[in-house]
Amino acid sequence: MKKLISVFCVTALMSVMAFAQPQNHKGAEQWREKVRAEQVAFITSELNLTEAEAQSFWPVYNDIQNKRREAFAASMKAFMDLQNGLEGKDVEKLLNEYLDCKKKAEKLEADAVARYKKVLPVEKVAKLFLAEEKFRHQQINRLGQGGRPNGPGNKPGGFGKHPVKPNTDSE
Helix, strand or coil, rough: HHHHHHHHHHHHHHHHHHHHCCHHHHHHHHHHHHHHHHHHHHHHHCCCCCCCHHHHHHHHHHHHHHHHHHHHHHHHHHHHHHHCCCCCCCHHHHHHHHHHHHHHHHHHHHHHHHHHHHHCCCHHHHHHHHHHHHHHHHHHHHHCCCCCCCCCCCCCCCCCCCCCCCCCCCC
16 A cells, blocks of 8 residues: 555656646746656666666656556546535545546556566566655655755765654554
């Protein structure tokens, strides 16, 4: 369950980053492209992808990312519908739609692992999920520091060295 929550958080962050609209639309697109380029470089480095692996991996990854964004958008729409419909008669229907979106997102992640394993060794698939989480944390730290790339706690190799203690609650 914690893994699903982490994947959802990664998807949420990437979606928020993709849909964030700074004042200048051209600037927003440049910012998204910069973050995407950083993510590609980061994941390529973390997974130590060979040229052949990269050629087969990135199309699969990009397709899965698009599906994640679609699933997240559907989940957020269902959430908003549920939130706005709490006083209505169709609350059960709205709740079921929301839960269906969550189930589809979970299935998407299971399918993603299967697809990744067709193009990468299982060790690199596992590293991919760790790299996505690591990248997400770096982006959160960067945003918290006003977007500075190398502020305190956001130094290269600094992941996991921030003063926030991990949640030790188990499910």
